[in-house]
Amino acid sequence: MKMKVTLLAGDGIGPEVTREAKQVLESVGQLNGHSFEFVEMPIGGVAIRQHGSPLPAQTLEAALDSDAVLLGAVGGNEFNSLPADKRPEAGLLQLRQALGGYANLRPSVAYSALSDTSPLRPEVTDGADILFVRELLGGLYFAHPRSWDREGGVGLNTMRYTRDEVVRVARIAFHLAQKRRKKVTSVDKANVLEVSQLWRSTVTEVAAQYPDVALDHQYVDACAMHLMNTPRNFDVVLTENLFGDILSDEAAVITGSLGMLPSATIGGKVNLYEPVHGSAPDIAGTGKANPLGAILTAAMLLRHSANLEQDAVAVETAVGRVLARGLRTADLARTRGLNQQIVTTREMGRAVFEELNEIIDRRQALHAV
Numbered sequence: 001m002k003m004k005v006t007l008l009a010g011d012g013i014g015p016e017v018t019r020e021a022k023q024v025l026e027s028v029g030q031l032n033g034h035s036f037e038f039v040e041m042p043i044g045g046v047a048i049r050q051h052g053s054p055l056p057a058q059t060l061e062a063a064l065d066s067d068a069v070l071l072g073a074v075g076g077n078e079f080n081s082l083p084a085d086k087r088p089e090a091g092l093l094q095l096r097q098a099l100g101g102y103a104n105l106r107p108s109v110a111y112s113a114l115s116d117t118s119p120l121r122p123e124v125t126d127g128a129d130i131l132f133v134r135e136l137l138g139g140l141y142f143a144h145p146r147s148w149d150r151e152g153g154v155g156l157n158t159m160r161y162t163r164d165e166v167v168r169v170a171r172i173a174f175h176l177a178q179k180r181r182k183k184v185t186s187v188d189k190a191n192v193l194e195v196s197q198l199w200r201s202t203v204t205e206v207a208a209q210y211p212d213v214a215l216d217h218q219y220v221d222a223c224a225m226h227l228m229n230t231p232r233n234f235d236v237v238l239t240e241n242l243f244g245d246i247l248s249d250e251a252a253v254i255t256g257s258l259g260m261l262p263s264a265t266i267g268g269k270v271n272l273y274e275p276v277h278g279s280a281p282d283i284a285g286t287g288k289a290n291p292l293g294a295i296l297t298a299a300m301l302l303r304h305s306a307n308l309e310q311d312a313v314a315v316e317t318a319v320g321r322v323l324a325r326g327l328r329t330a331d332l333a334r335t336r337g338l339n340q341q342i343v344t345t346r347e348m349g350r351a352v353f354e355e356l357n358e359i360i361d362r363r364q365a366l367h368a369v
C-alpha cells in the first residue's frame, strides 16, 4: 500500500512535533511494507511570510490531492493584531472547510503512568477514556453574518446549524459509540439557545436508529463541571464547534497535558490529522515540546486513513511504555513522585520509535512461528 501524506508542519513547535510523527509513520511503513510519501507545504504564519497568504493555492492543491493531511500547529504572536481573516488560524479554518471533514475526533485518555501529572486525583481520572466528537464546519466559526464594525463598536458572529449538519455528525458519534462503551453525551445550551434546541431534538431523532447506544444530554456549563468531577462517566461526547473547542482543551487536564491530545477529522474528501495543542511559540526550538500528541495523531492516521488498526494500537502501546518508563517532556514533569527522566522532544520521539520497532518485530516473529 502506498499513501501520499501532505505534511503541513506550520508554526512554532509544529515542525518539531510533526518530525517525530513522520518518523513513526515511516518506521511503521518500513516494518510492514507500506510506504508513506510525504509532501511538505507551508501553512499559517510561515506561509504568510513566504507567500503572503496563510493557505497558499499550492498548499491547498497538494492537500486535496493527497490521501491524508498531517498538520502541526499554526499561529504566532507577531500576527495577533491582524484581522481574523488574515491570521495564520484563518489558513487552518479554510483548509478544514476545503477538505470537508465535519467530524473532529478528539480522544482524551488518562494514561495510568501519568496519573500523578494531572492536578486531578488519580481516583478521579483512573480509567477515564473519552472521545469528543466535535462538529468542525458549522456554528460560530463559519456561519454568516459575521463582522466587526469598528466605528459602530459592534462585533457579530452567528451560531447557526441546519438539521442535516447535525444529523451527519451525530451519526458518526453513535457509530463510534457502538464500537466503544455505547454511550453518547450530547452537549448543548438548549435552555437558552434555539440552535441548541434544534441540536438536541435532531440528536434525539438520530439516536432512535441506534437503540443499543444510550443517549443523555447535558448543558455545556454543567458538562464542563462533570468532566472534572466524574470524567469516567463519559464515553462519547458529541457537541458543536465552539463548545467542542473549549471542552476538549479542558479535558486535557484529565490526561495531564494538552501536549498529549491527538485529533482526526473525518467525513470529508481528505481526512485531516492534527494534535489539539497550538504552536506554543514560547517554547519553540527549545526541545521542550511534547511530541506525543503528534505521534498519537499519527496513530489516528494509521487507524482512520491507512486502515492499519494493529499498527495504530502498536503506536499507542509504545507511547504507554515510554511513559511507564518515566520519560517526561517538560509539560509532563511530575510535581510529586520519583523515577522521572526529563527528555527533549527528539529523545521522546526516539524512545517511542524504539519501543514501536520492538513491538512490531515481536509481532512479526510471532507470525513467523
Ligand code: IPM
Pocket: 074, 075, 089, 092, 093, 245, 276
Ligand atoms: C483547535 C484550535 C483551532 C480551533 C484554532 C487554532 C483555529 O484551537 O484546533 O482546537 O479553534 O479550532
Ligand code: MG
Pocket: 245, 246, 249, 276
Ligand atoms: Mg482549540
